[in-house]
Amino acid sequence: MSLMQEMASRAQLLGIPMSAHLDVTYRCNERCVHCYLDHDDNGEMTTAEIKDLLDQLAEAGVFILTFSGGEVFLRRDFLDLVAYARKLQFNVKIKTNAVMIREAEARRLRELAVDGVQISVYSHRAEVHDAITKLPGSFEKTIRAIRFLKSQGLRVTIANVLMKWNMGDHTGVHALADELGVIYTLDPTITPKIDGDMSLLSLRIPGEQLAQVFQIEKLVGNVDEFCAPPKPVQEDDLDAYSCSAGHTLAYISPYGDVYPCVQFPLPSGNVRRQKFSDIWWNSPQLKEVRSISVRDLPVCSTCAHAGACSRCPGLAYMEGNMRGPSTADCEKSFRRTGIPSANMLRRQGQSVPTMPLIQIRPADTTSSIGPMAS
Amino acid sequence: MSSKYLARSSQIAARLLGGEMMIMSPLDSTFFTLNEVATVIWQAADGNTTLDEIVRDHVVPSFDVDPAVAQQDSEEFAYELCRHGILLVSDHPISAATRPESS
Numbered sequence: 001m002s003l004m005q006e007m008a009s010r011a012q013l014l015g016i017p018m019s020a021h022l023d024v025t026y027r028c029n030e031r032c033v034h035c036y037l038d039h040d041d042n043g044e045m046t047t048a049e050i051k052d053l054l055d056q057l058a059e060a061g062v063f064i065l066t067f068s069g070g071e072v073f074l075r076r077d078f079l080d081l082v083a084y085a086r087k088l089q090f091n092v093k094i095k096t097n098a099v100m101i102r103e104a105e106a107r108r109l110r111e112l113a114v115d116g117v118q119i120s121v122y123s124h125r126a127e128v129h130d131a132i133t134k135l136p137g138s139f140e141k142t143i144r145a146i147r148f149l150k151s152q153g154l155r156v157t158i159a160n161v162l163m164k165w166n167m168g169d170h171t172g173v174h175a176l177a178d179e180l181g182v183i184y185t186l187d188p189t190i191t192p193k194i195d196g197d198m199s200l201l202s203l204r205i206p207g208e209q210l211a212q213v214f215q216i217e218k219l220v221g222n223v224d225e226f227c228a229p230p231k232p233v234q235e236d237d238l239d240a241y242s243c244s245a246g247h248t249l250a251y252i253s254p255y256g257d258v259y260p261c262v263q264f265p266l267p268s269g270n271v272r273r274q275k276f277s278d279i280w281w282n283s284p285q286l287k288e289v290r291s292i293s294v295r296d297l298p299v300c301s302t303c304a305h306a307g308a309c310s311r312c313p314g315l316a317y318m319e320g321n322m323r324g325p326s327t328a329d330c331e332k333s334f335r336r337t338g339i340p341s342a343n344m345l346r347r348q349g350q351s352v353p354t355m356p357l358i359q360i361r362p363a364d365t366t367s368s369i370g371p372m373a374s
Numbered sequence: 375m376s377s378k379y380l381a382r383s384s385q386i387a388a389r390l391l392g393g394e395m396m397i398m399s400p401l402d403s404t405f406f407t408l409n410e411v412a413t414v415i416w417q418a419a420d421g422n423t424t425l426d427e428i429v430r431d432h433v434v435p436s437f438d439v440d441p442a443v444a445q446q447d448s449e450e451f452a453y454e455l456c457r458h459g460i461l462l463v464s465d466h467p468i469s470a471a472t473r474p475e476s477s
Contacts, residue, residue, distance in 0.1 A: 002405075003405050003406075003407060004405050007391060007396055007407060010391060010392055011391060014391070014392050016391060016392075018391070058389070061389060061390070061391060062389070063387065063389035063391070063396055063398075086384075086387075089386070089387050089388045089389065090387055090389075091387035091398045092387070113384070113385040113386070113387075113401075115387065115398065115403070155403070
């Protein structure tokens, strides 16, 4: 266990929100085909409101602060907000399409000692990337910005969301990331719209393609180990929680709404009406999320994958039940190991086998595969 | 080291968790946690206070520790954090404007 993981465990025991994801706007200069947000401004928090929120987050113990959107640089006060956050000694991470980042912005982010910048790149081919973002010229601008950021010594990560439109391009994007000297991550998860619209799920890559991705050593490390059948479920596995959402992570929308995670749109309060700490400690919704361990999941607790599943409670919630399975994660577990999940077998009317479990982990520090928030 | 002024680097990220300070240096992604004594020194490193003043006024009164031992341990701690660039050390008071890292 790394020191950071140790501190995260301690934060969970103490109930401290060690991480916060703050979307400062839903407005965007791109219109990505798979985006789960709308892009209207329905009353974003003002600069003063966000600074007050940042004060509250620091007071509550938040250490890792991720600024995201929408496109963060569409807010004219964005660098001012980053500067304020850094004065409060947050470990600041930024998610952006980078289209608006030039030398001056890159230099300023370096001066402010931002910890990392995550940038979405969908293809190494400009025509494919631009077709997904629906912004002509976006590939060229994004890659130019990555070079600016790298020249300043910033840590840059390329986030490669995989969907039907670009499923043959991940090798090219990975090679591009290597050429640029940046970290590469791949995410095959397309999520429903935040308003519950499921139509985007048709963009998900077919299961057979997912199985092929799990065979790429450069992404997953030891393929035999990564794809091995699950180990037997232990008692500790059943006492565990699905993820950090609502435990050590909070999401705040541009309108001040607080959710357990950006992928878990369970309204839990609004910082325009309540203090963040009041929501964090007293929200019935967050208390309910925290009360659920694997043991409390009627289907998943009987699953062979229960000890190593990447089950997203937010995706389960959007499927209708936060205690239910997340079918996208059932699919991942199945395509990785060839062992169907309890949910898949239930749907087929079969009994549940007991199989050994394994853990999903990245091959190394410069590439990984897994879910991303945006 | 004892008569030198200490200041926290403005380049780091830091937060108190359960009485211990978490510190991340974005320069090399080094992650530290400080125990309670080190946290007291860290919090007192305001650029206007020397290490021996910090030990005398903050460490010794707060912890059941021999002053000479506290002084030696604190010097080693300050040296270590200075080596990683997350604590600045100077013969003179360190203001925000005079920090070499200031932009």
